[in-house]
Amino acid sequence: MFREKIKVLDCTIRDGGLINNHGFEFKFVRAVYKALSDAGVDYMEIGYKNSKRLFSSKEFGAWKFCDDADIRKAIDGIESNTKISVMVDVDRVDPEDILPRKDSPAHMIRVASYIKDIDKAIHLVNHFADKGYETTVNIMAISKALDNELTEALQQLESESKAKVIYIVDSFGSLYQETTEFLIKKAKNILKTKEVGMHAHNNQQLAFGNTIEAIIHDANYVDGTIYGLGRAAGNCPLELLLGFLKNPKFDIRPILDVISKEFIPLREKIEWGYIIPYAITGILDEHPRAAMALRNSDKKENYREFYESLVGEDEE
Amino acid sequence: MFREKIKVLDCTIRDGGLINNHGFEFKFVRAVYKALSDAGVDYMEIGYKNSKRLFSSKEFGAWKFCDDADIRKAIDGIESNTKISVMVDVDRVDPEDILPRKDSPAHMIRVASYIKDIDKAIHLVNHFADKGYETTVNIMAISKALDNELTEALQQLESESKAKVIYIVDSFGSLYQETTEFLIKKAKNILKTKEVGMHAHNNQQLAFGNTIEAIIHDANYVDGTIYGLGRAAGNCPLELLLGFLKNPKFDIRPILDVISKEFIPLREKIEWGYIIPYAITGILDEHPRAAMALRNSDKKENYREFYESLVGEDEE
Numbered sequence: 001m002f003r004e005k006i007k008v009l010d011c012t013i014r015d016g017g018l019i020n021n022h023g024f025e026f027k028f029v030r031a032v033y034k035a036l037s038d039a040g041v042d043y044m045e046i047g048y049k050n051s052k053r054l055f056s057s058k059e060f061g062a063w064k065f066c067d068d069a070d071i072r073k074a075i076d077g078i079e080s081n082t083k084i085s086v087m088v089d090v091d092r093v094d095p096e097d098i099l100p101r102k103d104s105p106a107h108m109i110r111v112a113s114y115i116k117d118i119d120k121a122i123h124l125v126n127h128f129a130d131k132g133y134e135t136t137v138n139i140m141a142i143s144k145a146l147d148n149e150l151t152e153a154l155q156q157l158e159s160e161s162k163a164k165v166i167y168i169v170d171s172f173g174s175l176y177q178e179t180t181e182f183l184i185k186k187a188k189n190i191l192k193t194k195e196v197g198m199h200a201h202n203n204q205q206l207a208f209g210n211t212i213e214a215i216i217h218d219a220n221y222v223d224g225t226i227y228g229l230g231r232a233a234g235n236c237p238l239e240l241l242l243g244f245l246k247n248p249k250f251d252i253r254p255i256l257d258v259i260s261k262e263f264i265p266l267r268e269k270i271e272w273g274y275i276i277p278y279a280i281t282g283i284l285d286e287h288p289r290a291a292m293a294l295r296n297s298d299k300k301e302n303y304r305e306f307y308e309s310l311v312g313e314d315e316e
Numbered sequence: 317m318f319r320e321k322i323k324v325l326d327c328t329i330r331d332g333g334l335i336n337n338h339g340f341e342f343k344f345v346r347a348v349y350k351a352l353s354d355a356g357v358d359y360m361e362i363g364y365k366n367s368k369r370l371f372s373s374k375e376f377g378a379w380k381f382c383d384d385a386d387i388r389k390a391i392d393g394i395e396s397n398t399k400i401s402v403m404v405d406v407d408r409v410d411p412e413d414i415l416p417r418k419d420s421p422a423h424m425i426r427v428a429s430y431i432k433d434i435d436k437a438i439h440l441v442n443h444f445a446d447k448g449y450e451t452t453v454n455i456m457a458i459s460k461a462l463d464n465e466l467t468e469a470l471q472q473l474e475s476e477s478k479a480k481v482i483y484i485v486d487s488f489g490s491l492y493q494e495t496t497e498f499l500i501k502k503a504k505n506i507l508k509t510k511e512v513g514m515h516a517h518n519n520q521q522l523a524f525g526n527t528i529e530a531i532i533h534d535a536n537y538v539d540g541t542i543y544g545l546g547r548a549a550g551n552c553p554l555e556l557l558l559g560f561l562k563n564p565k566f567d568i569r570p571i572l573d574v575i576s577k578e579f580i581p582l583r584e585k586i587e588w589g590y591i592i593p594y595a596i597t598g599i600l601d602e603h604p605r606a607a608m609a610l611r612n613s614d615k616k617e618n619y620r621e622f623y624e625s626l627v628g629e630d631e632e
Contacts, residue, residue: 176560177493177528204556205518209525212493227592239592240520243599244492252599256619259592264617274590276543276555276575283559283568301580303572 002246005220009043010036010238011199013063014087015230017047019270023061029074031262032226037080038254039242043108045085046071051094071105083107083134088124090117095124101132108134112169115145118153122161129162136221138167138199142183143174143285150183154190165195165221170210173203173233173278174285180210184217197221200236202228203282205274207236212244226255227263232288233278271295276303284310318562321536325359326352326554327515329379330403331546333363335586339377344578345390348542351574353396355558356565359424361401361539362387367410387421399423399450404440406433411440417448424450426483431461434469438477445478452537454483454515458499459490459601466499470506481511481537486526489519489549489594490601496526500533513537516552518544519598521590523552528560542571543579548604549594587611592619600626 013029029046036044047063055064062070066086075084085108098104109128113121121137129135137157139145145153157166168183175183180198187196198214200207200223211222224238239259242252277291280303294306329345345362352360363379371380378386382402391400401424414420425444429437437453445451453473455461461469473482484499491499496514503512514530516523516539527538540554555575558568593607596619610622 177525178532202521204559205521205524205553208521209493209528212525216494237521237595239595240599243520243595253620253623256592256596256623260617260619276572279553279555279559280572283556301576303576304569307569307572 002248003215003220004247005195006215006245006247007042007221008238008241008245008250009045009085009197009221009223010041010225011045011085011087011223011235012225012229012238014045014047014085015225015235016272017061017063018231019229019272021060022047022063024063026062026074028262028266029063030078031258033075033080033082034078035226035254035258037078037082039251040249041082041238041242043083043085045087045110046074047086048092049086049088049098049109050092051097053094054092066106068099068104068106075105085110087112087138088128090114090120090124093124095127098128098131106133108136110136110138110167111163112138112140114140115149115153118156122156125161125163135163136165136167136197137161137163138169138197140169141171142168143170143172143179150186151190154187158191158193163194165197166191167197167199167221167223168214168219169199170201170207172285172287173201173207173282175200175210176204176206177209177213180213181217184214184219188218195220197223199223201230201233201282202235202274203233203278203288207234208240208244211236211241227259227267229263229266229272232272232292233274233282234272277306280307280310286310318564319531319536320563321511322531322561322563323358323537324554324557324561324566325361325401325513325537325539326357326541327361327401327403327539327551328541328545328554330361330363330401331541331551332588333377333379334547335545335588337376338363338379340379342378342390344582345379346394347574347578349391349396349398350394351542351570353394353398354570355567357398357554357558359399359401361403361426362390362422363402364408365402365404365414365425366408367413369410370408382422384415384420384422391421401426403428403454404444406430406436406440409440411443414444414447422449424452426452426454427479428454428456428485430456431465431469434472438472441477441479451479452481452483452513453477453479454485454513456485457487458484459486459488459495466502467506470503474507474509479510481513482507483513483515483537483539484530484535485515486517486523488601488603489517489523489598491516491526492522493525493529496529497533500530500535504534511536513539515539517546517549517598518551518590519549519594519604523550524556524560527552527557543575545579545582545588548588548608549590549598550588593622596623596626602626
């Protein structure tokens, strides 16, 4: 029943960090790493490798920078086969800061890029591949990519990059199954020598459904987060993904445990998941930033006015 | 872009009534009816027609019985093209209580039935069709139906029943897209003279995704509820459905309004939507009743223990 090639990457701490300026406490990060390790999850993405010359470590927590010492502090002493992944953004990382794979606690580096920056992404990802890391390129805001540009980007990634996996990233949570199918088939068709991955957002409660759709069409790398934690509407819930995949190496119970113990209390402090403002930006295929701003205003439940403000914007 | 034949039925009050013993106040029901009418939704299901000889009107609210006088009290004076639907359960209705269509405020009667009761359902639905109502049969707990029994039931419904629509009901929220596709194709293939409908539950956050899947495979009747209100994990959110369907007759704004004004305050009083206990019963293809009991106990967040209690049950 199960497809052994499917790899599950949990990005709870990385994507969830976008809510709290990457300020998760070490105790929480260790609890997540232990749960993922016990559950048999393949990868844990622990944060971003951002340049400290561009961002202040007073303003942001440890997981904005992912110093090797901090990663070690989070994982040391926990028995695990779960590999550590870190994400880098084009133009925000100092590649020379990153040690060779053999000297680092990280196994994988994922380069997040918009279509327009794909040349920079290829340059970066090849640099990290040469340092010995498993690598991916994650194409963000895929719903805004023009088809001819996406074709060219995928062709370049196939012929010029050393990345092992290319991810389709539904940044705005606006994809329906039919477009997910179209994009995954298109990527599989061009990327003859690479794997395809799916990273979904849950604005329209379709993160899990679109991830299943991607799996049906042969994406083998799929992202989830525990209890769907992630920016705005959050991500594909890892617990549902483990329930769906039939690989006996996975055990859902440690994930259920850590949700009870760590995520239910956290939910009292920070907000994520499906609510109407994120549904609206998903339906309209827009970045959730306007919805996040609304949630921090005194009009947080004024949905109609928010909707009308977005559809009333003059774009011509 | 849009498919004119698709009809949207909102069952907020009917399915939501399973949480509060059908006790919604008239003010709330009127607000929902007004919003649905302004939004252009085709049908509003307002409750069940249950026999007062079987259930006490002291124990249950008005929408367990849907007396014609109560329906009129909820809708009179509101301009609307939205048709009223009521649901009946096999063995719980007195068919003779129900007046002919021309004397009733209801336009449609939906008969909910398990596969085993399909003969009774056909008898009932033909009775109501003869009284002039639009009619449907909703096959509940479809995930537990054996394929040969489902084939026979669908063949009987096609040849013996006067129902206009046959619904696939994912009572436990356990279907994935592939099985939804299988079931809808199977129903379409047998039901040559009828429409097929989809009623989904959201235990695995797949209610909307499975409803889209059903639409892709030519189901033309789809159920939603405002903000997903419904028993346990709730249903396909109507606001997402209206965002997806491109029929210009629909207007999402009245729905956004009524969520702000009525559903956000209601959320403080009753619980519905995705939480881990409902995810667990969905993954395990079980009725949510054990999860609902858990939520009313002092172990409401003990997910691992709950999961282990369900997988540990001896079924042989």
